[in-house]
Amino acid sequence: MNTVAATHIETLPLFRRGKVRDVYDLGEHLLIVATDRVSAFDVVLATPIPEKGKILTTLSAFWFQKLKSEVPNHFITCNFQHFPRECEPYRHLLQGRSMIVQKAQPIMIECVVRGYLVGSGWKEYQQTGSVGGVQLPAGLQYGDRLPEPIFTPALKVHDGHDQNVSFEQLQQHYGETLAEQLRQRSLWLYHYAADYLARRSLILVDTKFEFGFDAQRRLLLIDEVLTPDSSRFWRTADYEQGKRSTFFDKQVLRDYLATLKEWDRQTPIELPSRVVQEMAQRYRQLFEMVTGMRWGTQRICG
Ligand SMILES: Nc1ncnc2c1ncn2[C@@H]1O[C@H](COP(=O)(O)OP(=O)(O)OP(=O)(O)O)[C@@H](O)[C@H]1O
Numbered sequence: 001m002n003t004v005a006a007t008h009i010e011t012l013p014l015f016r017r018g019k020v021r022d023v024y025d026l027g028e029h030l031l032i033v034a035t036d037r038v039s040a041f042d043v044v045l046a047t048p049i050p051e052k053g054k055i056l057t058t059l060s061a062f063w064f065q066k067l068k069s070e071v072p073n074h075f076i077t078c079n080f081q082h083f084p085r086e087c088e089p090y091r092h093l094l095q096g097r098s099m100i101v102q103k104a105q106p107i108m109i110e111c112v113v114r115g116y117l118v119g120s121g122w123k124e125y126q127q128t129g130s131v132g133g134v135q136l137p138a139g140l141q142y143g144d145r146l147p148e149p150i151f152t153p154a155l156k157v158h159d160g161h162d163q164n165v166s167f168e169q170l171q172q173h174y175g176e177t178l179a180e181q182l183r184q185r186s187l188w189l190y191h192y193a194a195d196y197l198a199r200r201s202l203i204l205v206d207t208k209f210e211f212g213f214d215a216q217r218r219l220l221l222i223d224e225v226l227t228p229d230s231s232r233f234w235r236t237a238d239y240e241q242g243k244r245s246t247f248f249d250k251q252v253l254r255d256y257l258a259t260l261k262e263w264d265r266q267t268p269i270e271l272p273s274r275v276v277q278e279m280a281q282r283y284r285q286l287f288e289m290v291t292g293m294r295w296g297t298q299r300i301c302g
């Protein structure tokens, strides 16, 4: 199986190498390549996960296509036949794991939407009774569904942890109109996706979106959408049985890392093959539950 931990496309200028994705500059467009790198706590681990980049690219493409008529987004194609000629020598690296998108001027905000009380939101609620400045009813338990989904934006910090910002700070920095647009669009997307996923026996616990402006200053949904790298999921059946700590995404990895008492959350350690295999399987299962298609037979990104 061809696992790709990094790409070096010499015929194209590198735009940015992120934790997980390598991005190349095509002028008006970008080529986003999802590698098989995996990160946890903002650290890229030393062992790639076979097919992860392909699965995440295909899932994002699935959502971008589905959302096309509802929310303007940056997706152009993930069909290798439509890629520029310079990509041809790198077909073995790129095909199935990369997409061409409209280049945008990114808004440096992670538009987080939370539907349930978990993770850092739960910690904050226990201390303050609110999450991201949104006051919540008293007496909620870990994993409870929130009365309604909430928008808790965070400032994107390259090479560091993102910082939560209040909606008021967002308004001050970006103006009321844009702040409100980001909030409404993110909440709409959460509702749309959560309704769809509920019909597929999945719960969208929380997720984050990124937006940017195109050359005409139109707001575009960019980056990746509704993947296990940008979202947390539960299987409805697990949740109903009270298994609220078993997320159906990168949980296998988080559980393994939690057993390493010595790990400093900085060193890019190797992963045992059991963890790698379980993660690869989990990504495939999630893809199949979300799309209703068999991984390996689908033809979304050819
Ligand atoms: N259409 C677009 N135009 C410009 N930049 C984009 C577009 N879509 C995604 N990006 C950027 O490409 C990068 C993708 O890389 P990746 O997400 O792996 O990086 P990262 O290490 O998570 O860093 P970041 O904190 O910036 O997300 C991100 O910085 C994202 O904001």
Ligand SMILES: [Mg+2]
Residues within 6 Å of the ligand: 018
């Ligand atoms: Mg990112």
